[in-house]
Structures are given as C-alpha cells and as structure tokens.
Amino acid sequence: MLTTNLILVLVLLTNLKLLGSSRLGASIRVVAAQGMVLGLLPILAHWHELSLHFALLAVGTIAIKGVVFPWFLFRAIREADIGREIEPYVGYAASLATGAVALGVSFWVCTKLPIPENIASPWLAPVSFFSIFAGLFLIVSRKRAVNQVLGFLVLENGIYTFGVGVAARTPFLVEVGVLLDVFVAVFVMGITIFHINREFDHINTARLSVLKD
C-alpha cells in the first residue's frame, strides 16, 4: 500500500516535472524514469498474488519503456539534429498551473466514477487520469514532434497505470499486445520525425500546418 502510493506520487511528480521542464534531454530521461517506476507497479500492486505473469510484465515494461524508448528517442534527436530547448505554445509556469488544475479535475472526476472496491490505492484512478490529461496537454501545447511523442507516452502510461491497478486479471496477451502497439507507434513516430526533418530541415509542427497543396 505505502510502496504503491509512493510509486503513484513519483508518477505524479514526473508528470509535473515534464510540464515544467524546458530541456528535451531531461524530458526524455524523466519519461524513461516514469516508465521504469511504472514497471514496478504490477509487482507491488499485486504483491500477495505474485506470479510469473506479473514478473514478466514488469520486466517487459521496464525494458521497453525505460531502455528502448529513451534510446530510440535520443537517437532520433541526434539524427534529426534537434536543439535542446523545448518550444512550447504554453509557457512552463502556465503549464505547471494547468497541471495542478488538471490534477484537481481528475480527483473530482474520480469521485463521480464507480471505482471497484479492491483497487490497489485510492490515488490510483486520479493519478492515471492525471497522466492522461498531462499527456494530452503535452501533445497540444508543444510545437515539436518529439515532445508530442513524449506526450503520447505519458498518455499511454496513464492508461497502463489504470489497467494494472484496477484489472488484476487482464489477459497477459492483451497487456503484451498493448506494449507492442506502443512500441510500434514510437518506432513509426521516430522514423516520421527523421523523414520530416530530412524533407523540411525542421520538425516544427506549427509550420507544417501552413503547408498546403
């Protein structure tokens, strides 16, 4: 219970850090740390009924979210030669304040939802909702494609948090399938970033939207 809460607070803080961070490299590392911490969640949330299933899920999550994704994103920013600064539409302090409001909204939403009784922690549902909101906000409020990939990962982490904590009996195949989907998505996004960069000399999506046939 306490360790689960600790992990949820860490996820919450990493989300806030992402909203307020101005460096791309730091953001990628924070997302990696969040993925690793979340990898421990299935083990700790189901400590009493620990099985090979959860252990494998944890190992797979940590490997893919904590090692493969950051490596891939760092490679993408190196090859596309992207600068270190994040260029946001919404400033960092304003993003943080929005984050705090989004957290309040997620806590409020979760009081209205029928949450199952045997949930691992009372904070689990609000924190996963907050991750989803933070991910969506990062996608719409940052100009660069790489940051939008990070937002997508945070969004997925939110869904994963909820899934792991609530549904103890999700079929193994489904979870591995979701992980694979995300992997493919990041893979495709990484290639797209590289190609956009080669065609247009920059990956600023704000300017892409002015392009017309």
Added chain:
Amino acid sequence: MNATPFIPLLLALGLSPLLFGVINRTKAFFAGRRGPPLLQTYFDLWKLLQKGAVYSRTTTWLFRAGPILGLAAALTAAMLMPLGHFPALIAFPGDFLLLAGLLGVMRFFTVVAALDTGSSFEGMGASREVFFSALAEPALLVALVALARQADNLSLSTMLGVVSGAHWQHSGPVLVLLVIALMIVLLAENARIPVDDPNTHLELTMIHEVMVLDHGGPDLAFILYGAGLKLWLFAALIVGMVLPKTGNVWPDLGLALGGILVVAVMVGVIESIMARLRLVIVPQLLVGAGALAAVAFLLGLA
C-alpha cells in the same frame, strides 16, 4: 501566573537572530573559513540600535513607519507559532490564515517604505519582491490548508501538535511534499539562495536587500530582527510538521529547538552548494512549490 504560554514566544524573540549566525557559520565551513561569531547578529543589532537614523528629504512618514509596522507584524505573527508541546500564546481556529496575512502585512510595509524613497533602484526591488511573493503566498496558503486537512483542525497549535507520528505512517508522501513546498517558500520568503542572494549588493540580482538600502540605524535593526523572526517562524512551521512528538514536554521542546537549528544548517548547505537561479527561472520554482502543495492537498483529500 503560569508562564508556559510565553515560552514559544520568548524563545523566538531570544533565539531568532542566532539562525543567521548558524547559516553563516555553515557557509563558512563549506568555504573553508572560520566565519563570523555565532552571535554576530546580536552584536550588529546592538550596534545599529546605538546609532541615529538619517532620513532623506524626499521620504515621508511612511518611510519611518515601515520598519516599525513590519516588526510589529512579525512580533504578532510570532505569538501565533507553537513550539514542541507548548501551544502558541494566541490560538484560535483559523489562525494560520492570520499568520499568512501578518507576513503579507510585514512585506507590504517594507515595500511601501521602499517605494516612498522615490529611488528607481528600490522600486525595482519592490516590484520583484511583490511579484515573487504573489507566487509564493498561494504555495504557503495551500500548504497550510493541506496541513489543516491532515490534522483535521484549523488552529496552528493543534495542527502542529497532532501531525507527525501516525500521519507519517499512512500519508507520508503527502507530508514529504508539504515539507518540500514549505522549504521552497522559506527560501523565497526569506530572500535566501536560490531565489535571492543575501550577500550581493549588485542591482541585477537583488530583491529583498535592495528595498532596505536606504534604512539605517534603529530602522535597519528592526528590519534585521523582523527578518530573523520570519525565518524562525518558517523553520518552526517545518519542524512542527516533521518532528515526531515523544509526549514529554521538555524533550519535545529540545527536539524542536534542535530541529530549527537543523533547518538553519540546511539553508546554509543549500546556499553553499547551489547557485542563485536566473530571475526568469524563479517564478517556475515558486509555481512548482505551489503545484507540490496543491498535489499534497489533493492527495490528502482522497
């Protein structure tokens, strides 16, 4: 007459200048110097009180009233702060709002006195001080409300007496977040590194120090003493939350005093190992502290 209600106030009055000595000694230790005596602030206060004051012809009564009213607000605030097992001299439900309000009054009069000099230099400092405190105050208030929520009580004396122990076991993360948020607010409100550098007299970096440049003699002594009290209040607030209570009166008091000194040492360590943040980064830090306090408040609700 029973003297115990006066103990937290008397200790605050007597020992608050010592905190600056502890901070300076810690910084000196990190720099490999011997540093000024621990009691240097007392000597400074004594020296300043012996002097006369010089007033510019452009200033009005506001400039002379500023330091006195500021110190009066700080003294009133000190009456609201409990220590260890002793409740504060004045305690009533909702007194934590008065504490935040009195700190605001203290700052208001410092700012008004600074603006009264008509110097653009002091105006710049006043503008920065007000800007940063506008961001630090919500963090302080939300943190105090979260604390009240944890303790299920609206009076500082009970809040700080109840929290810790059992609360740390079932909602440790909430209290850790609150302590971090309050520590950032302490550094910002007391003009310490990484928000402000108390040592520089360089116009680009100064916030608090620039506002009191034109004060001298007893006025400066009042301001210095008020700053010491303010630091003591914040340290006592953090210590009241963190330290477990043994239940015995005197050991608890000793622990609380030791805790306050440890907070001063921590401030000194932070000043030694960190550089001052760029002015544009400071609002981010303060909004971050506010966000942490808000997180702690919401987690405490669930």
